[in-house]
Amino acid sequence: MSSGTYARVLWFTTWQAGVSTLLTLAVALPGAHVFARYRFPGKNLLLSLTAVPFVLPSVVVAAGFQALLGGRGLVNTWLVDALNLAGPPIALDHTIWFILLAHVFYNYAVVVRIVGGFWARLQPVIAEAAKTLGASPWRIFSEITLPLIMPAVLAASMLVFIFCFSSFGVILILGGPRFSTIEVEIYRQAVHLFNLPMAAVLSLLQILLTLGFMGVYGALQRSTTLPVYPESRAVTERRITSCRDWFILSANGCIILSLLCAPLAALVVRSFQSRQGLTLDFYRYLFWHHDQSLFPIAPIDATLYSIGFALATLVLSVAIALPAALILAQKNSRTARFLDPVLMLPLATSAVTLGFGFIVALDEPPLNLRTSLALVPLAHTLVAYPFVVRSILPALRSIPPSLKEAAAMLGGSPLQVFLKVVVPIVSRAVMVGAVFAFTISIGEFGATVFVARPQTPTMTLAIYRFLGQPGEMNYGCAMAMSTILMAVTVAGFLVLDRIRLSKEGEI
C-alpha cells in the first residue's frame, strides 16, 4: 500500500470537511441570527425541529436524501413523469454534492444552536451604542457583532469540522465506492480487504487527528464562556415589525423546510409509494423471511434487536456514567484530573475506530466476545456513555457546596445527603442522559457494522443492506425501515426535549 493512498484519503477527508463546514456556516448563520434576535409564533417548535436531524442516524439521513434527490427519488420521479424524460434529470448519486448536502443538513442545528444561543445573549445596547456613534448597519455587523460572536462561530465551525471529518455512514452510502474518508477507508481495509495493519494505521491517524481537533475545540469553547454582558432573552428578542423582517423570517423558514424537512418527508412518502401507487407492500415485506442470503431472519426482527441493544446500552451507560460523573465533579481531586481525559477518550475516538478496536481486541481468549450478543451493547456503551457523563456533570457541578453543607448541618449523613439532595437534583439530567444513550444506540452504525453478527442485525445494518441491493423492493424496504427508525428516534428526541432543562448553545 503506497503512501499515496494515505495522502489521497487524508486530503479528501480534510477538504470535504472544510467545504461542508463553510457551506453549513453560509446556510446556518442567517438562521442563527433569526433565532437569536426575533420573536415569532412557533419559534420554539421550529428550534426543536432543527435539532431533529442531529439525532437522526446517518443511515436514515442518507436514505432520506436518496428518497428525495436520488435516481429513484421523489423529485426525479416527478420530473420524469411530468416532463416525459428518458432518465432522471438530477444526477446526484455518488457525487460530492450529495455528501455536502447531507453534511449541511446534519450540522445546521449545531451552528444555529451554538451561535444563536451566544448571539441571543449579546446585549442589543452594544449595537445601539455603535448606532448612536454613527455606525451604519454594515459597520455595526463587521466591527461590533461579528467580532463578538466570533468565538461562538469558531467553536461551532470546529465542531462541525470534527463531525464531517469523521463522517462515515453518509459517505459510505451517498458517496459510493469513489469517495473514501479515513473512516470509510478503515472499514474497507478491515472488512472488505482484510488489511488489518493498514486499518490499524488509519485508526491511529484518525484518533490522533481527532484528539488534536478536540483540543482546539475545547480551547475555542472556553473562550465562548467569557461573559459578554449576559442578557436574558426577553430583552434581546424583537417582534416582527417591517416587511424586511417578514422577508428574512420567511426566507429562513423556507430553508429549514426545504433543507431539513423535505428529505425526511420524502423518506416517508417513498416508503408508501411504489410504481403502482400507494402501497403497504414494503412494510409487509419486512415481516417476511424471504431471502436467506440477504437476511437470515425476518427484517422486522432487526427492530427487536435494535431496541434490546439500546435498552442494554441505556442501563450500562448510566451505570458507568453516574459514578464517573460523581468522581469528575469533585473539585481539586487528583483522581478527577487523571480520569477526565481517560473517561472522555471515547468521545474523541470515532465509532468506526471503536468498532474496529473491538473486533481486534476481543476476538481471542481470555476474552473472546466475537460471537457474543453482548458485544453490540458494549460497543454502543463505549460510544454513548461520554454523552451521558456530559449530561450529568453540569447538573452535579451546579449543586453549590453550601447546599450539601446545609443538609449536613441539619443532621444528614453523607448517604442521606446524597439520596435526598444530590439524587433529586440530578435525576432529570440522568434521565436526559439515559434517553440520549438509547437514541445513540438505536441509530449507531459505524461501530455496529463491525461488531454485529449476521444473525442479529440492527435496524441500521438492515437499512444499509437493503440500500446496497438492487431492485425496487429492496429500495422500498430500506425506506420503510428508515421510516420506522426515524419514528423511534424522533420519539426518543421528543422525550429528550421535554425533560431537558432549556439550555441553548449546548449540544
Added chain:
Amino acid sequence: MALLGVKDISKTFEGTRVLDGVSFSLEQGGILCLLGPSGCGKTTLLRIIAGLETPDSGEIVFDGRDMSGVEPFRRSFGMMFQEFALFPHKDVYGNVAFGLRMQKLSRWEVRERTGEMLGLVGLRGYGHRNVGELSGGERQRVALARTLAARPRLLLLDEPLGALDRALREHLMVELKEILKTISVTCVLVTHDQAEAYAMADMIAVMAEGRIEQLDRPERLYRHPRNPAVARFLGLQNLIEGTASPGGDVMTEFGVLQVENMPPRGTGPAVLLLQPDSARLESPGPSSGGPALRVTGIVRDVLYRGKHYTLDMETPAGVRLMFDLPDDTPVLSPGREVSLVIDPRGVSVLGSGA
C-alpha cells in the same frame, strides 16, 4: 427658536401606554433632566429622541428639522447608556475612537481627539487598558469620553450614574456637571434620583405614567410642586388639606393662613405644602407678631441625623408631618405635645387633589 422640540410624543408597547402626549423644548446649551420613578416612560422618551425607537405619534424636531425617518447613526446625537455598553472586544482607546472613525476622520485627527477626550475625563494613559479590567467609575468616564468624542449636537444621558455606588456617584456628579458646562453641550438626562437632577439640570421635567407632570427650574420645582403626586415624588411629605378663600387665605385645621405668592386659583379645596426645613420650636416668650402658621401635635419620634434632628409628629386631625429641626433643639420625648412655628416662605399651595 429652541434647538430641540419634542412635540406630542405617544408610544404604546404591547397594549401599555408608555408615553402619552409628551411635549417640551430645550434651548441650545441647556441641560434638561427627565425625572421620574422607574416605568414612567423616561428612558423610552430618551430612546425616541435618539431614534432607537419610533413614536406612534408626535414628532421630534431638531434645529428646525423633523427627525422622523432619520436613522440614529445619521442624527449626530450622542447617547450614554445606563450599562455604559462599552465594546468588550476593544480597549479604552478603541472605544473612544470608534465614533471618530465612523466620521472618517484622518488617523491623526482620531488620535489627537481621542487623547484630548481621555484627558478631559481624567483617563490619560488608559488607552491600552482592557475595558473589562476598569472599575465602575472608570467605565463611566470611558463611556462619557466615547460619547463626547464625536462632538454630538445633542447629548443624551440615560441614568449616567445609575450603575455606580453612592459615594462614587456624589463625586462623579460634580465632575460630570463640570465637564458638560466646560464644553457647553445641549443635554437631555434621565434619572430617578432627585439629588442628581437638582445638581445637574437647568430644567427638570417630572414624569409619571407617561406624562410630564411639571416642567420647571430646580429651585421652583422644589418650592412649588404643582400637585401632591409631584411633591411626594420629590420626598416632600408634609401636605395638609384646607380650603382657599378669594382673598388668598387658606383655611386649615390650624387656622387661617396667608400664603405668599398664592396662585390666582380662586376658592375651593387646596393642599398646603410645608417644607421640612421651615419649622422651629415655638419660643416660650411673646409671639413675634405676624400671621405665622402654628402647628401643634404629638411627638411620635425624634431621629438624630447628624446635622439636624428629624421630628416625626402627628396633628390632632391625624396627619403625619416630618420636620428637620436644628441640632441645638432641646430634647423632645415621644408622646409629648409640641408646638411649631412655620416660616411663611416655606409654605406653598398645591391646589386640589390627593
